[in-house]
Every structure is written in C-alpha cells, then in structure tokens.
Amino acid sequence: MADTRLIQSRYRLLDLIGRGGMGEVWRARDESLGRHVAVKCLKPMGPQQDQSFTRVLRERFRREARVAAALQHRGVTVVHDFGEHEGVLYLVMELLDxxxxxxxxxxxxxxxxxxxxxxxxxxxxxxxxxxxxxxxxxxxxxxxxxxxxxxxxxxxxxxxxxxxxxxxxxxxxxxxxxxxxxxxxxxxxxxxxxxxxxxxxxxxxxxxxxxxxxxxxxxxxxxxxxxxxxxxxxxxxxxxxxxxxxxxxxxxxxxxxxxxxxxxxxxxxxxxxxxxxxxxxxxxxxxxLPPTGQVRLAPPVPVVLPGQQLPAWTRSMTTGHKATGTRPGLAPPDYSAGLTGEWTTGTDRRGLTGEPPPVAAERPTPSPERLSVLADRHSAGLNLGRLGHWEEAGEVHRAVAAEREHALGPDHPDTLASRYEIGFTLSRTGRASDALREFDRVARGRERSLGPDHPDTLAARQEAAYVLGRLGRHFEAHQVYAEVLASRERSMGPDHPDTLRCRHNLAFNLSRLGRLEDSYRMARDVASARSRLLGADHPDTLVTLYEVAYTLGRLGRWTEALQAYQEVAKARSGSLGADHSDTLSARYEVGISLGRLGRSTEALELYRALVEDRTRVGGPADPETLRARHGLGVNLGRLARWEEALTEARDVCAIRERVLGPDHPDTLVSRREVAVGLGWLGRWADALTVYRTVAAARERLLGPGHPDALAARNDEAHCLEQLGRGTEAAELYRQVAALRSGQQAPPH
Known part of the structure; x- marks a missing residue:
C-alpha cells in the first residue's frame, strides 16, 4: 500500500492533512468518479499488539463508518465509502474546503x-x-x-x-x-x-x-x-x-x-x-420559552498549584490541547514516508528480546515520528487498562518500554513512564512482588534523573508503599509513606491533592498496624480537608470518610461508624447512583454496623433489599451478592432463626465453593457459619467436623500462628468443650495460647 498509494484500486492518496491518536486523514482522488475526497485510515497496532484490543478498535472504526454514513444533513460531514485494504481500515468522506x-x-x-x-x-x-x-x-x-x-x-x-x-x-x-x-x-x-x-x-x-x-x-x-x-x-x-x-x-x-x-x-x-x-x-x-433551570453564580476557580495531578477517577488523563495549535513538543510529521510510514517499519528485536541497549554514545537520535508512534502505543496500553484488560495492557507497556529504553535510555522519563505502567498492571493482576520490583526500579531511575522530591519520583515510591501493604509488609509501607508524605508536604503543601492522597494511604496503613487511634485521627483530618477543598460529596472525600467509619468500627464505636457509613451511602447514591458498586458497598457496611449495635431486625431488612439489588446488578453468583447473603444469614442467626440461618449459610457456602474454590477465604467464612448454625441447633458433633475442616485449611494456607487459624482452633476447642471432651479442649486451648504468646505485638 505504501508503494502504490492506492486503496482498493480506487482511492489515490495525495497529501496527509491530519493525524490523531487513531489514525491519519489524507486528501485523495477517487479515480472512479474523478473527484477529490478525504480518506481516514485506522493506524495498525503492529504484531505485538493484543489482538482482542485490536478487534475492539476495528469494531469501533466500523461502527463510526456505519453511524456516519447513515447521517444525511448539511451540518454533518458526508461519508461516501468505507472498507479494509491490506489490514488498514479506511473511511472515505467529503473533502471540506x-x-x-x-x-x-x-x-x-x-x-x-x-x-x-x-x-x-x-x-x-x-x-x-x-x-x-x-x-x-x-x-x-x-x-x-x-x-x-x-x-x-x-x-x-x-x-x-x-x-x-x-x-x-x-x-x-x-x-x-x-x-x-x-x-x-x-x-x-x-x-x-x-x-x-x-x-x-x-x-x-x-x-x-x-x-x-x-x-x-x-x-x-x-x-x-x-x-x-x-x-x-x-x-x-x-x-x-x-x-x-x-x-x-x-x-x-x-x-x-x-x-x-x-x-x-x-x-x-x-x-x-x-x-x-x-x-x-x-x-x-x-x-x-420555559426556563431550563436556575444558573447559580459562584466564585472563580480556585488557584491550583502547578503540577497538581488528577484524582484517581481520571488517572493518566492529560489536558489535551485547547484551540491553540499542535501538540506541544511534537515536531510536524514527515509526510514523505507515505501512508504507512513508521507503521510498517519492523520492530527492533533487540528491544523486545531483552538484550542490553547500546551505550549512550552509540544510541542514534530517534526520529520524532518514531517517538510519536511509541506515544500512541503507550496511550493504547492506557486505554486497555481503563477497559480492565490488565494483562493485555501489560504486554503493550512491556513492548513500548523495551523500545523506549533502546531508543532513549533506561532513565529517560518516557521509558520510566512505561515501566511505571508495567508496575501498575502487575499490581492489578495480583503479581505484587513483581510490581514492587518494577516500582522500586522506576523510583530509583526517577530519583537519578528528576530528583528525590519530584512528583513523579514520589508517585512511584507511593505505589511501592501500596504494594508493600498488599504484601502484608505494613511496617515497611509505613516508613515509605511517612517519607513520601514529608516530601509532599514540604514541596507541595499540606492541602495538595497528592499530599492528601498520601495521608489517606498512611491512615489506612496505620489501621493495619493496629494503631487505630492514630489512623482514626489522620483519616478524620484528611476527610475534613478533602471536604473543604473538593466538596463533601466528592469521591475522594467519601473514600476517606469510609475509612473513618471502618476505623471507628474497629475501635468499637459502632454508633459513630453507623452514622459515617450512612452519610457515605447517601452521598454515593446521589452522585454515583443507587446501583453503583461503591454505593452498594457502603450499604453493606451500614448493615454490619446495625448488626453490631444489636439492631438485627433493621440489618435483616437492609440485607434482603441489598441481595435483591446485588442480584439484579451482578447476578446470583457474584461474590458481592454472596457477601450480602452471608450478612443476611448472620442476622437470621442473631434473631435466633437458626434453621433459616443454617440453610442460607449452606447455600452460600456451596456457591462460593463452586465459584471461588474450596479454600477461598470467603468460602471458609461461610463454612464456619455453617458450623455456628449446627452448634446453635445442638448438633455439636457435626459442627466439630466442619470446624476442623476450616482450621486445617487455614493452617495449611496461612500457617498455624495466623490469627484466623488460631481463631478456628479456638472454635474447635469450644466445640469439644460442648461435647464434654474437656481434656482435649483444655489441651487445644493451651496450644492456641502458646502460639498467641509467641506472636510479636504490632509495631508502634
């Protein structure tokens, strides 16, 4: 196609008149009808690009063609034809003067x-x-x-x-x-x-x-x-x-x-x-004419510090450009290459096989065209992540990172940006240890090239701290969060969104270290600051208020926790919708709080409604639907309706075992609930069998000294005691006590 510059033996490409993230627009001549047209071509993603994402792009392009071709109005660009030629999708439109x-x-x-x-x-x-x-x-x-x-x-x-x-x-x-x-x-x-x-x-x-x-x-x-x-x-x-x-x-x-x-x-x-x-x-x-609504005037936009980054719900989005010209920093394209240009250039295999790049003195200066192509592929990886295709996004970012490292060097900001996204995809696919190594590598590179207090350096270190927490290494995470927070407060100020995000993460981590009062005070202060700066109903404010409620519950302050969860649920329902997953999660926690306060009748009503909503939104086997059903069963038990509670627990356990697996933590929680119901119905021998199954699984998966494994053995000892087997129960209690006394207290 680059040789003939002719599509389908009909459309001869003449001049490149536009370029965007999805492709190029050419001035062309329709050889059949002798008229000039505009031809839009979808950029191929290359052999390394995930095929499922390519299919999405192709489907979107064909959709555009069908939608646009159906429009017949003087105020809408006319589409004449569309199709595919040698792997490139094209759209033929009227050429506008x-x-x-x-x-x-x-x-x-x-x-x-x-x-x-x-x-x-x-x-x-x-x-x-x-x-x-x-x-x-x-x-x-x-x-x-x-x-x-x-x-x-x-x-x-x-x-x-x-x-x-x-x-x-x-x-x-x-x-x-x-x-x-x-x-x-x-x-x-x-x-x-x-x-x-x-x-x-x-x-x-x-x-x-x-x-x-x-x-x-x-x-x-x-x-x-x-x-x-x-x-x-x-x-x-x-x-x-x-x-x-x-x-x-x-x-x-x-x-x-x-x-x-x-x-x-x-x-x-x-x-x-x-x-x-x-x-x-x-x-x-x-x-x-009838008014459309009252327009309320407000003060001008508050001043925002330079470098202030986006909130979590628009991660990786940039401002784009206003009506002020071409993208900054991007040289005009070289039109002499024809339609395909860099698109059909073979991939540099040195960059993909992991061989060391040439020394800096031998590295050729990459062309602006090549850098533009890599930037577009990087954006494609970000889009895959936004679509939830984390594995495919990781493949794209690894390929781009290898090519950027070969072309620009290992510490170039673009190379490190790709490596940062690799870490992000690893974290989202459960490979926390690999993600930690990648974020550490990015943080070291950014510190060398940008400095220790640069926002990008701090962002990589903060992600590393988050992954440390995911790995259960909360004390190390605390140290990193504290260092990043000090740097952010020094360089950005205490109310900068990134500073507040770091303080939120630190508060979360403090609760996991058992420092509940410190966690509560910090989360409360962050929630107050976010409410003042962003608004009481802003998603970031509500996330922190949710953490405040969680910590209040762990402190046993359930009345305050209930009030906070109810505020979050109401605000999320208004801003996100009643069926949004975050709204439903807050409602679940309202039910937990009601149960803890002995208001099980209210909790039961709430969970019945929540099960209906979760089933409608996610289906009967969705993990969140099953979690709501579990809460329903627990409150049936609290109301002494044990036959119903046991039936509910068995149903949920069976579905969780099929969907999540027999050793999944949620499955084991349901199995324990089955044992609880059996015990309350006086069927202690059956309960003992179930308790032992749960204890054995937790010891195998978590280790004999894990709190959950110890709790399971304690349940088993209680069951033995109910069966009159006091000697065995006493011995098991002693074993549990010895294991607990050998545990280190949480660091303070």
Missing part, C-alpha cells in the same frame, strides 16, 4: 470570533446536533477541532469517532467499559468526568464550552492543569461571558450559561430547544 474553529481562533491570534459569526455558528451546530440526536447518536467529543466552517459559511460537525447509538447500550459497554470517561478535558461534561450516564445533553454541555471559547477567546476553565480543569467542570460555575466581552448579547450569555449547567436536567431540553432560543434571541425579542 474550510477551517475548523480551532484554526479560526489561531488565525485570529486567539482573539474571539466576531459576534455575528459566533451566533451563526451556534445556530448551525444546534441544528446539526438536533438532527443527530433525533437519530439516537451522541457525539461525545465535541470540540473546536471537530467543527468546520466552510468557505461559503456552512458549519459542519466532523468525526463521530466515539459517537454511540443511544439505544445500543450493549455495544457501548463493550467498547468503553463501565465508568470510563471519554472525551477532551476542556470540553467534557460533568457526567462524562464522573463516568456517569451520558446522553444528548452531554453534547449540549460540550457545545457550551466551545461557544464560550469562540465568544471569549478561552474555554470556561482555562487552566493548564488537567486536575483543575476537571474539578472546575464538576464543581465550579463559569463566569458570565459578558464579564470577558461586554458586547456579547445578553440572550447569548444566558443560553451558554444554561448549556454549562452542572446537571443535565438544568440544560436546554434538546438541541431543537437551544436553536429556538438562539433564533428568538437574534430577533432582539425576549424569548418566551
């Missing part, structure tokens, strides 16, 4: 566009969106670069690359995953950022951001830090447009602020409603 809004702003030296043009663009885009929304299509990535103004004044929406058919939920969930925010940060709606339900009103919000920018010269949250931009969208009302540019008409200011409402319900009903408002406003009359 004009400039996108990003280019128009650049042409105008970032000054806003003339008011009549702004209003005309708003009306035309609203008309086009009204049509696409009626077809059930949501664009999801509306931004200045995706809106073209042609030479004759016509405005067209381009690139439905992540559009979705609203009625085809199954397809969308396979492509984007649950809770994955897709789009460009400066133009994303609050519901996109939080991973919530997205419909046509999300496009209206994005359009509001675009109109704000072309009308004032800057987007509503004009910040270079991605975390600050996203928090602005979620939590801060934009300043009225006329405070930036007094000559804007009042109706237009009101319309854009309505588009930028934080909740979809406060925005215009649809694009048709929006267009009517604009048409009426252009006549100079006051529009007699």
């Amino acid at each position: 004009g400039r996108n809004l990003s280019q128009l702003l650049e042409d105008n030296k970032q000054h806003p566009l003339p008011v009549p043009d702004v209003v005309d663009i708003a009306e035309q885009v609203a008309d086009a969106l009204g049509y696409t929304h009626q077809q059930g299509i949501v664009h999801r990535d509306l931004k200045p670069a995706n809106i073209m103004r042609l030479a004759d004044g016509t405005v067209k929406i381009c690139d439905f690359g992540i559009a979705r058919l609203g009625h085809d939920i199954g397809f969308t969930s396979r492509l984007t995953g649950t809770g994955i925010a897709m789009g460009t940060p400066h133009y994303m709606s609050p519901e996109q950022i939080s991973g919530g339900q997205v419909d046509h009103r999300s496009d209206l919000y994005s359009l509001g951001c675009v109109l704000y920018e072309i009308a004032t010269g800057a987007p509503p949250f004009d910040l270079d830090d991605a975390w600050a931009v996203l928090v602005g969208h979620r939590d801060t009302q934009p300043r009225p447009l006329r405070t930036h540019r007094a000559e804007l008409p009042g109706f237009f200011d009101r319309v854009v602020l309505e588009l930028l409402a934080k909740t979809p319900e406060e925005r215009p009903v649809d694009a048709g409603d929006l267009r009517r408002r604009i048409i009426v406003g252009r006549t100079g009359e006051q529009p007699h």
Whole structure:
C-alpha cells in the first residue's frame, strides 16, 4: 500500500492533512468518479499488539463508518465509502474546503470570533446536533477541532469517532467499559468526568464550552492543569461571558450559561430547544420559552498549584490541547514516508528480546515520528487498562518500554513512564512482588534523573508503599509513606491533592498496624480537608470518610461508624447512583454496623433489599451478592432463626465453593457459619467436623500462628468443650495460647 498509494484500486492518496491518536486523514482522488475526497485510515497496532484490543478498535472504526454514513444533513460531514485494504481500515468522506474553529481562533491570534459569526455558528451546530440526536447518536467529543466552517459559511460537525447509538447500550459497554470517561478535558461534561450516564445533553454541555471559547477567546476553565480543569467542570460555575466581552448579547450569555449547567436536567431540553432560543434571541425579542433551570453564580476557580495531578477517577488523563495549535513538543510529521510510514517499519528485536541497549554514545537520535508512534502505543496500553484488560495492557507497556529504553535510555522519563505502567498492571493482576520490583526500579531511575522530591519520583515510591501493604509488609509501607508524605508536604503543601492522597494511604496503613487511634485521627483530618477543598460529596472525600467509619468500627464505636457509613451511602447514591458498586458497598457496611449495635431486625431488612439489588446488578453468583447473603444469614442467626440461618449459610457456602474454590477465604467464612448454625441447633458433633475442616485449611494456607487459624482452633476447642471432651479442649486451648504468646505485638 505504501508503494502504490492506492486503496482498493480506487482511492489515490495525495497529501496527509491530519493525524490523531487513531489514525491519519489524507486528501485523495477517487479515480472512479474523478473527484477529490478525504480518506481516514485506522493506524495498525503492529504484531505485538493484543489482538482482542485490536478487534475492539476495528469494531469501533466500523461502527463510526456505519453511524456516519447513515447521517444525511448539511451540518454533518458526508461519508461516501468505507472498507479494509491490506489490514488498514479506511473511511472515505467529503473533502471540506474550510477551517475548523480551532484554526479560526489561531488565525485570529486567539482573539474571539466576531459576534455575528459566533451566533451563526451556534445556530448551525444546534441544528446539526438536533438532527443527530433525533437519530439516537451522541457525539461525545465535541470540540473546536471537530467543527468546520466552510468557505461559503456552512458549519459542519466532523468525526463521530466515539459517537454511540443511544439505544445500543450493549455495544457501548463493550467498547468503553463501565465508568470510563471519554472525551477532551476542556470540553467534557460533568457526567462524562464522573463516568456517569451520558446522553444528548452531554453534547449540549460540550457545545457550551466551545461557544464560550469562540465568544471569549478561552474555554470556561482555562487552566493548564488537567486536575483543575476537571474539578472546575464538576464543581465550579463559569463566569458570565459578558464579564470577558461586554458586547456579547445578553440572550447569548444566558443560553451558554444554561448549556454549562452542572446537571443535565438544568440544560436546554434538546438541541431543537437551544436553536429556538438562539433564533428568538437574534430577533432582539425576549424569548418566551420555559426556563431550563436556575444558573447559580459562584466564585472563580480556585488557584491550583502547578503540577497538581488528577484524582484517581481520571488517572493518566492529560489536558489535551485547547484551540491553540499542535501538540506541544511534537515536531510536524514527515509526510514523505507515505501512508504507512513508521507503521510498517519492523520492530527492533533487540528491544523486545531483552538484550542490553547500546551505550549512550552509540544510541542514534530517534526520529520524532518514531517517538510519536511509541506515544500512541503507550496511550493504547492506557486505554486497555481503563477497559480492565490488565494483562493485555501489560504486554503493550512491556513492548513500548523495551523500545523506549533502546531508543532513549533506561532513565529517560518516557521509558520510566512505561515501566511505571508495567508496575501498575502487575499490581492489578495480583503479581505484587513483581510490581514492587518494577516500582522500586522506576523510583530509583526517577530519583537519578528528576530528583528525590519530584512528583513523579514520589508517585512511584507511593505505589511501592501500596504494594508493600498488599504484601502484608505494613511496617515497611509505613516508613515509605511517612517519607513520601514529608516530601509532599514540604514541596507541595499540606492541602495538595497528592499530599492528601498520601495521608489517606498512611491512615489506612496505620489501621493495619493496629494503631487505630492514630489512623482514626489522620483519616478524620484528611476527610475534613478533602471536604473543604473538593466538596463533601466528592469521591475522594467519601473514600476517606469510609475509612473513618471502618476505623471507628474497629475501635468499637459502632454508633459513630453507623452514622459515617450512612452519610457515605447517601452521598454515593446521589452522585454515583443507587446501583453503583461503591454505593452498594457502603450499604453493606451500614448493615454490619446495625448488626453490631444489636439492631438485627433493621440489618435483616437492609440485607434482603441489598441481595435483591446485588442480584439484579451482578447476578446470583457474584461474590458481592454472596457477601450480602452471608450478612443476611448472620442476622437470621442473631434473631435466633437458626434453621433459616443454617440453610442460607449452606447455600452460600456451596456457591462460593463452586465459584471461588474450596479454600477461598470467603468460602471458609461461610463454612464456619455453617458450623455456628449446627452448634446453635445442638448438633455439636457435626459442627466439630466442619470446624476442623476450616482450621486445617487455614493452617495449611496461612500457617498455624495466623490469627484466623488460631481463631478456628479456638472454635474447635469450644466445640469439644460442648461435647464434654474437656481434656482435649483444655489441651487445644493451651496450644492456641502458646502460639498467641509467641506472636510479636504490632509495631508502634
């Protein structure tokens, strides 16, 4: 294909006119019809790329073609043809003679566009969106670069690359995953950022951001830090447009602020409603239309320190770029290579086989093209991780890391960024020891190249501490967390989000060391700080409040724990939805607290409802459904309904054994609950058999001195005592006491 530059013996590629993360756009000539067209080509991922992810990309591309080809409106780019040629998927579109809004702003030296043009663009885009929304299509990535103004004044929406058919939920969930925010940060709606339900009103919000920018010269949250931009969208009302540019008409200011409402319900009903408002406003009359909701003004966006990173729910997202030109730091591509260029270059096997890279003096300077390809593959690995394909993401990052190390050196920031992601995927796939080695390697490299207090160095050390905790090495984790926290407080300040995240992790680790009062005080302080800075209902605030509740429970302060869990459950239900897994987890803990307080009737009612909700969301064999059923059974026992409790425990145990395995901790907990029920029903001989099975499994898996193994032997001794076998029981009690006295106390 690179030799002939001809696709399907019909489309001859002439000039490369655009490049993005998914592929390239070429000016081409349709040899059959003698007309010029634009051809978009999907970039191949190479032989090392995971095939399942490649299939997802291909499916998404074909979806784009079918969606776009079905649209027939003067305000939407026309698609003529699509197909696949020599492994490359292509889309043939009309060739547009004009400039996108990003280019128009650049042409105008970032000054806003003339008011009549702004209003005309708003009306035309609203008309086009009204049509696409009626077809059930949501664009999801509306931004200045995706809106073209042609030479004759016509405005067209381009690139439905992540559009979705609203009625085809199954397809969308396979492509984007649950809770994955897709789009460009400066133009994303609050519901996109939080991973919530997205419909046509999300496009209206994005359009509001675009109109704000072309009308004032800057987007509503004009910040270079991605975390600050996203928090602005979620939590801060934009300043009225006329405070930036007094000559804007009042109706237009009101319309854009309505588009930028934080909740979809406060925005215009649809694009048709929006267009009517604009048409009426252009006549100079006051529009007699129902309001979309009250727009509340708030103070400007608070100052955010440079380098402030994103919250956990937008990990690895960058700001992208506003309507200000090409990506910084990326040289213009060399168009002489033709369509495939670097895509068809063979992989350097030295980098993939693990052979040592050449010494620095012999390392050739990598071309900008090659670095761009590696950056795109790195992004593909991040996308795989966001989709939950951690094994496949790890393969991508390992391949990219090897090539980056060969091209750039082992301590180059890009190489270390790939190695950091390798550690992250290892951690998420249960390979904690391997992840620890990778994070330690990254931390040492970043310390050499960036310094010990650099945010990236501290991020690697903090992940290493997290993995140490996963390995049960809580004292070592505590030391690392404490050192990182001191550095973060010194270099970033006590209220920086990364500082607070480290303090949260340290509080969590303190509770695992048995230092419950210290853990409680620190978690309470972090929750207060996050509430003040991010809001009481922010996910980070609620995670810490959840930890406060957990520690209160371990301290036996169950009334306070119950109140805290109820606050978390209510807030999560409001912001994430009643069926979100985090909401359901908080409800489960509310049930635990009620049971501990002797309010088992209330706990039983809660767990019955929770079992129904978990079954509907995850199915009857889902581990969380079974956990809710376990809680239900425990509270049946507390109400002395032991026959029902035993039946429930046996059912849950059988399913857990089939789904999780006979030695899984949850299965053993259920088996113990079976023994408890047998004992309360006076069937002590049967109970003894079950208790011994649990004790033997825990000793084999955890060791005889583990607290859970000791508790199981204690259960066995109690059972022997109930059977009148006091001598055996006394001997077993002595063995348990000896093992406990030999354990080291938790460090303080």
